[in-house]
Amino acid sequence: MKDPLPFDHRPDAVLGKALREALDPGDAPAFIARVLARAEHVRVASWDAVLARWARAGVAAALFIALAGGYFVGRAAASPAAIRPTVSDVLIAPPAHPGEVEVVLASVIGNN
Amino acid sequence: MADPQPPPQAARIAQQDEADLVARAVSGEREAFGVLVERYAGVARRVARAVLGNPEDADDAAQDAMLSALVKLQQYDPRRPFGPWLLRIVANAATDRRRRRSVRRVEPLDVGLTAGGPRPDTTAERRALNERLREALAELPERRRMAVVLFDVEGYTHGEIAAVLGIPEGTVRSEVFHARRRLRVLLADWKEE
Numbered sequence: 001m002k003d004p005l006p007f008d009h010r011p012d013a014v015l016g017k018a019l020r021e022a023l024d025p026g027d028a029p030a031f032i033a034r035v036l037a038r039a040e041h042v043r044v045a046s047w048d049a050v051l052a053r054w055a056r057a058g059v060a061a062a063l064f065i066a067l068a069g070g071y072f073v074g075r076a077a078a079s080p081a082a083i084r085p086t087v088s089d090v091l092i093a094p095p096a097h098p099g100e101v102e103v104v105l106a107s108v109i110g111n112n
Numbered sequence: 113m114a115d116p117q118p119p120p121q122a123a124r125i126a127q128q129d130e131a132d133l134v135a136r137a138v139s140g141e142r143e144a145f146g147v148l149v150e151r152y153a154g155v156a157r158r159v160a161r162a163v164l165g166n167p168e169d170a171d172d173a174a175q176d177a178m179l180s181a182l183v184k185l186q187q188y189d190p191r192r193p194f195g196p197w198l199l200r201i202v203a204n205a206a207t208d209r210r211r212r213r214s215v216r217r218v219e220p221l222d223v224g225l226t227a228g229g230p231r232p233d234t235t236a237e238r239r240a241l242n243e244r245l246r247e248a249l250a251e252l253p254e255r256r257r258m259a260v261v262l263f264d265v266e267g268y269t270h271g272e273i274a275a276v277l278g279i280p281e282g283t284v285r286s287e288v289f290h291a292r293r294r295l296r297v298l299l300a301d302w303k304e305e
Binding site: 008009011012014015016018019020021022023024025028031032034035036038039040042 | 149158161174183238241245249263265292295296
């Protein structure tokens with residue numbers, strides 16, 4: 001690939017050496033030991049672990065939805081039978097709006 | 113950003129070796145992760161120090177980055193080189209830590225130092241030069257610092273540095289150019305003394 005800018009592509013050995021020395025923190029073994037000691041307490045997230053975690057949440061969510069759905073379906077199926085009046089209930093029960101019928105009849109008789 | 117050139121034979125072997133180490137580390141083999149830590153501890157600490165200045169903060173950031181990388185190892189694409197992937201995590205960890213650290217700013221570089229101030233005692237020459245370089249580095253914008261360290265100290269290509277910093281290759285070239293110009297002046301002054 002042709003370079004569009006006239007910059008030096010090679011690392012500057014002198015500058016690099018000086019910077020390396022300036023930035024060198026020293027005591028590499030202690031740092032490595034520290035990182036590895038902390039790494040002992042870190043769990044690597046593997047795909048199967050991630051899937052297992054999601055699967056557990058998925059199963060719990062599916063169970064909840066199934067239970068909630070069952071409850072509402074059962075309630076919907078049971079409610080019409082529970083409130084449907086029998087023939088005897090209808091015959092015995094007083095009319096829902098008796099006053100209105102009487103008012104209408106009275107006004108008709110009065111007009112006559 | 114252009115695709116990087118195919119890596120040479122040695123780099124391919126190293127890449128394959130690192131992909132293998134990562135696979136073993138993911139499967140729980142801590143020795144494999146240990147090899148990766150040993151291999152990249154130096155560069156991770158230097159890059160973090162280039163960002164943070166303070167060596168203790170830098171080591172904390174490098175450590176956090178390595179542990180974060182361990183957790184995210186599953187996300188690493190083994191077809192790509194491991195170094196830039198890890199160093200991106202290191203750079204982000206160091207940058208985050210610097211943002212959180214609102215105090216303890218590095219003092220601006222003393223003009224007297226860059227202009228060739230009084231020559232320090234000969235026994236402390238090397239230490240003084242290191243100090244001057246760190247101060248000069250601290251004056252550069254963060255991205256420029258990382259670019260020059262990754263290019264001139266660690267030997268990464270412009271393409272790899274672009275991947276680490278998430279910027280175009282041309283910008284990396286520009287950052288390295290400007291950083292070098294500044295730091296070379298300092299080195300030249302030092303040699304002339």
